Structure formats: C-alpha cells, structure tokens
Amino acid sequence: MSEEDKGTEELIFEAAQTVFVQKGFDGTRMEEIARVAGINKSLLHYYYRTKEKLFNAIFKKAFSYFMPKVLSTISSDLSFDEKIKIFTATYVEVLLKNPHIPIFILNELNRNPDNAAQMIGELTGIAQNDTFGKFSALIQEEIDKGNIRSIEPEQLIVNLIGLCIFPFAARPIVQGIVFKNDKKRYNEFLEKRKTEIANFVLQSIKIEK
C-alpha cells in the first residue's frame, strides 16, 4: 500500500462516517457512501469488504468521541471543582464539534447492543480502566471529606454526562420546540452550557454557599 492509499481509504472512511452517523446502519446505503466519497461501489468493497466491517470501523471512532478521554480529567491533580468544570466544558466542546455523534451512538447501542459491546470492548481505555469506578471513588472521597453533600456517586455521574449529552441527542426537540427553531438562540444556548452545567451541578452539591 502506498501513501495515497490512505488518502482513498480515509476518503471512504469519512464519507461512511457522514452517512452512517446521519442515517444509522439500517438507513445507510452502500451506494450513497460511494457517491459521497466520489467513488464507485466496487472500490468501496475493494477497501472494506462488507457493510458491517465498514460500520464497525465507524462505530469505534464515533464512540471515542462519545466517551472521550476527557474522562481522564478525573485522574488529574486538579481540585474537584476544577475537574467538574473542565470535564463538562471540554465534553460540551467535543460534542459541539460532533453534534450528531450522541444520537448515532445511543441508537446503534440500542439497535445491536451485542455488537456494540464487542466494538467497545475492542477499544482501549473507557471499559478497561474502569474510569467510572474511579470517578465514583473520587466522589465518595469528596463526600467523606465534607466538601460536597451526600449523594450517590452514580446519580451524580449520570447527571453530569446526561446534562452534557442530552441537548445534542435531543436537538430537534430543544431547537424546535423549546427555541421554536431559532438556530441562533439554540447555538448560544449550547455555548453557555460549557460553563452552565458545572455551575448547575456544583451549586447543587457544594456544601458552603
């Protein structure tokens, strides 16, 4: 394989990403991927033998955006407050750059949990490191130290992640119904979320006020 092969392979990969992420596995047609990539179906199969193989490659990459290394912020030596602030801000920033990822991942995870689990298992990080376990422990420490009020660590973790992901996964609802299709206000709303989420969460759990 030459260097330019990566050019074509990458071209196909990006086209596949565009189509799969927008339309899901069932809604995606191989021909459309080829069309978007500006090549033909034969070449598509020449690089990725089956739809499944291509999809799985896309899924893995998409998942790395969905559960980004941002979670490693937890293992840094920042203060708890800073960790929350940086985690949420960075997470929202990542999602602002990949706004279609959440609904894609959530849907495919739901559609074919077994295959998805397999793909996630093949990724390094996330599942292996037990990042959430560490996060739980960190929260429990803060509670024990009296820095935050008592709360089940899992509830707090799901709140944090949910507050970041939800406005993206539910964009048509939030933009359409809450903001009556005013895209500008919806985008300003998302921008503010970068700091708003940490604010909201910390106000809820901090003890001194």
Place this chain on the structure above:
Amino acid sequence: MSEEDKGTEELIFEAAQTVFVQKGFDGTRMEEIARVAGINKSLLHYYYRTKEKLFNAIFKKAFSYFMPKVLSTISSDLSFDEKIKIFTATYVEVLLKNPHIPIFILNELNRNPDNAAQMIGELTGIAQNDTFGKFSALIQEEIDKGNIRSIEPEQLIVNLIGLCIFPFAARPIVQGIVFKNDKKRYNEFLEKRKTEIANFVLQSIKIEK
C-alpha cells in the same frame, strides 16, 4: 366496522408499536409486525395501507408518552417546589413504564425531522399550547420573586427534562458501563431517580439552604 374490528386493529397497532419502537422505521419489516400480531401481511395492508401510515400512527402515540401531559403540572396551583417534584417523579414513572420510547422518539426525530414535526403538529397540546413558554415564564417569576437563584429558564428546563430522559435513552451505557450490567442496581437507580432529580435540581436553584 364492528366492535371486534377494533380488536384486530388494536392487535396490529400494538404489534407495530413493539416492533417499530424496538427497531425503528428502517429496521422494521412489515412481515415481522404481522408475525408478532399473529396475522398475515395481507391483513396488515388491509388495515393500514402503507408502512408509513402505520408508522405515523405509532409515532404519534409514542410521542404522547415522550412529552406527556405531565407538563400540565406546571399550570396547576401547586407551589413551585411541588411542581418540580411532581413533574420529575411522574415523568420518570411514565418512562419506567415505557423505557424504549425515548430512544425511539429521539432517533426518528433525527431521522426524518420534517415528518416528525408534521406528526407532532397534528397532535393536540404540547406544540400548540406553548407549554415550554409558560414554563419559562413561571421560572422567571420565581427568580423575580427571589425564590430561586438567577438562571436562564431554558437551561433549567432542558436540565430537568434531560435528567429524566437521559438514563432511559442511554440505558446500554448506564446499565452496561456504569453498573456493569447489574440490572438490579440499574433498576434501583431508576427508582431512586423519581425523587433524586427534584432533589438535585432544587438544591441547585433554591436560595435559602
């Protein structure tokens, strides 16, 4: 049409709901709906002429679970705190009974926003009443009265709804990764959410502490 017609029509409707909600529009096969309903394809088309018509009927009903009348709690004469508590508790209860609805709605909304918007428009309530506008006004009043801290009403509304919906839409993640497939702990977690969400939110926005 006789009375028993409704029996068969309802049978088909329920089978369609089961399949569509689990597999989405693209992933659903008409034959599977017929199989689940215990009838044959011909009879299916005899009642609902096309896949689209059947789907749209299902979508409308599902959406009424996704955005339930619970939102009318807002217009009641309860105290603000009570409104939040009852809204979140009832919403989580509704979703516990229809756990697959969120991801179904979010995905179909994303897949075909125009058709979804049309269907939502044909429903009474929700879109017409500007429930969210009223909710915003209510929140702003509470801020002006000094009962809760300053916050953009839309941020608070999205937080509330997101905290309710997210654990259902992201079940495979929450159950699989956070709770390592311990279904029992995941279900206990959801049960606690009925009160936990209001707790979390009120702690964040209440002024006296």
Place this chain on the structure above:
DNA sequence: AAAAAATTTAACCAAATGGTTAAAAAATAG
C-alpha cells in the same frame, strides 16, 4: 519500460422487501 496495484465500468445475482391480487374460507350482520 515493465510489473504491480488502484480504479472504473458495467453487467450480473440472489435475497429481501413493500405491496398487490384474486380466490377461497370463516365469521358476522341483517
């Protein structure tokens, strides 16, 4: 320039799918 690899073209295939049709059988209504 020769060999190897990449790309295109186009025809082709089998399976799946949404939908139709028509005739027979069963159930229901008048």
Place this chain on the structure above:
DNA sequence: CTATTTTTTAACCATTTGGTTAAATTTTTT
C-alpha cells in the same frame, strides 16, 4: 338463510440492496 365483511392463503411483482465478477484503464512502483 343470505349478504357482507373479515381473514387466510398463496402466488406474484417491481424495486432495492449488498455484493460479485471480469475486463479494461489508469496510476504507482521498481
């Protein structure tokens, strides 16, 4: 009982789709 409606059966159809094949052309490597 007769007429109507509902339901089944089964064959059928056109289209779509993922995938293959083979030959020709272009590009890259050596």
